[in-house]
Amino acid sequence: MNADEGPDVADVRPLDVPAADGRFGVYVHVPFCSVRCGYCDFNTYTADELGEGATRASYADTAVAEVRRMAATVGPRPVETVFFGGGTPTQLPAEDLVRIVRAIDDELAVAPDAEVTSEANPDSVTPASLATMRAGGFNRISFGVQSAVPHVLATLDRTHDPERVPQAVQWAREAGFEQVSVDLIYGTPGESMDDWRTSLEAAVALEPDHVSAYALIVEDGTAFARKVRRGEVTMPDDDETADKYLLADDLLTAAGLGWYELSNWATGEAARCRHNLLYWRGDDWWGVGPGAHSHLRHGDASARRWWNVKHPAAYAQRLTAGQSPEHDGEDIDAATAHVERVMLEVRLRDGLALEQLDADARDVAADLERRGLCVLAEGSVVLTRSGRLLADAVVRELLP
8 A cells, every 4th residue: 555545444454442431531622723833743734734624624534533433443432542642733613623532522522521632823812712612622732922022933933923822822811711822942042041031931821731842853754954954043052942942831830830750840740741641651542633543452462553645645545445545554563562551651741650661670660769869659659850851861871
């Protein structure tokens, strides 16, 4: 099967349906953006990059068609989290976002206490759209703020006015959203420590329930990578990046937001992103949309992961023809699942259970504790602040 071909329904190998009591979430990828940011390598498209059959107006119908396929595969199963990502999900009309949530509820049943999130750009929402989303079941929104400093936003090709952000957050609160999250990026070329402090202080002033702060990564194939390669911009060194992480941890902690994953802080356990925790803990999810990834377990020892065709036009064509949008997939054996579990769970404040490690790895963990990179608390390996800065190295030592 090549990139332009998708399997017929009959060609897709049947999946073992996991136990109904396991955690299950749905990710909905909305691949539309008004402008392509130079640093972004996500599967997103502006209007002039879309082919026939992939319009925003028809997207909800296409996504609902995959929701029905999902329900036919996994059977009745409560949905604990729904997460709309992108792209910019709020490029779609709020009514379309609500229609997709209702389809998930109709086909599988969204749990009464489910977390239902949408990402949003501050300039892509209005009081009316937020009110429609909230009435339609959304209870959490994540604003892509990235920076509060105009020249940093310009370097990132972000188009929103930072002065609009407090207004968007206020609208979300007035609409009744239970959780408001803010996404930040640090390490942009030309961003000083004072610039980063300004962004953090602006984020804290919003009184968010949750903050994500990610170091800028230069991804191959992006416009930003080409600028770096040509010497037009210079990335900060590792020491500066580490200092910015520590500043974020200091200011967010002082504001009452505690870290629960390397790049994520929340006001309490109830404000943690349950959908992302589902990923980090190796639970089950179905990804709806072009390029979306899915993961279902076969009992306790193995799982299957697969992903859809990437281009929205190809995705729409498969579903319109009654075909699976799946492009490819892989079986995850117990050994691979173990490696992934160590890589992800060691990043969590709750830590990695020592029982997941063999005797040699436990000895390594004890040595890491002596070196101040972790503590062995309540049967788990928990990173110290120094260990968080060297998390990848810690993982390499635990998985020689």
